[in-house]
Amino acid sequence: MRFNLPRHIGIIMDGNGRWANLRGLPRIEGHRRGAERAKDIINASLEMGIQVLTLYAFSIENWSRPEEEVEMLMELLQTYLSGEFVRMLREGVRFRMIGDRQRLPVHIRELINRTEEETSSLDQMTLVLALSYGGKDEILRAVKKAIRLEMTEDEVTEDTFEELLDTAGLPPVDLVIRTSGEKRLSNFLLWQSAYAELYFTETLWPDFTREEYISAIQDYQRRERRFGRVLTPLRLTR
Numbered sequence: 001m002r003f004n005l006p007r008h009i010g011i012i013m014d015g016n017g018r019w020a021n022l023r024g025l026p027r028i029e030g031h032r033r034g035a036e037r038a039k040d041i042i043n044a045s046l047e048m049g050i051q052v053l054t055l056y057a058f059s060i061e062n063w064s065r066p067e068e069e070v071e072m073l074m075e076l077l078q079t080y081l082s083g084e085f086v087r088m089l090r091e092g093v094r095f096r097m098i099g100d101r102q103r104l105p106v107h108i109r110e111l112i113n114r115t116e117e118e119t120s121s122l123d124q125m126t127l128v129l130a131l132s133y134g135g136k137d138e139i140l141r142a143v144k145k146a147i148r149l150e151m152t153e154d155e156v157t158e159d160t161f162e163e164l165l166d167t168a169g170l171p172p173v174d175l176v177i178r179t180s181g182e183k184r185l186s187n188f189l190l191w192q193s194a195y196a197e198l199y200f201t202e203t204l205w206p207d208f209t210r211e212e213y214i215s216a217i218q219d220y221q222r223r224e225r226r227f228g229r230v231l232t233p234l235r236l237t238r
């Protein structure tokens, strides 16, 4: 299993609402179950030795959901972060957030800043939460930073630009998993997933088990990643 393990996995945790609807439950119940799944998948990632796990928890587009759902999601996040903090310290998990932090409620922003600071030296795994996140927004913010820094045309390279993104210092994404049958990236890690392998499953996020997670990783391990190159020399002439 350890051979050819993805270094960075990104997950679009989709289908919480449908999971709840199917059971006649309020949508927030689906998110609660989703948060429990996230804990289990984080544990499995730690056990497998995944270096970076990025979870798409709240997109910039999610701000336009009904106010009540947004508030409940923020509450859930707060409970989740404060509840998981001790475990992160114990297990050596470094926490990072990517996304537009200015739009988050102040108390959540402060909790995030504190969690990031206090886990900054931990190195068993990095857990990244994408919150108030949009890939296009992240790229635009990076462009604006470059302008503010008065970078010259020559100074803007792929390497220097990557350092301006929220994911500065993290490896590119190797595998993106999306649950619930939708087959799109929905503004998730647009720059970072340029060569990512994609895994789509019909399973709704609250039903996504660690067994399915492992089989997604095994599926990745069987793929041949060419990054636009030709790996096996082709015989062009006889």
Ligand code: FPP
Residues within 6 Å of the ligand: 013, 014, 015, 016, 017, 018, 019, 031, 032, 034, 035, 038, 055, 056, 057, 058, 059, 062, 076, 077, 080, 180, 205
């Ligand atoms: C997509 O389901 C999921 C979200 C918008 C929120 C994801 C949040 C969680 C899993 C809980 C919080 C997680 C952590 C790690 C704190 P959806 O509501 O779009 O589902 P639908 O497409 O079926 O309506």
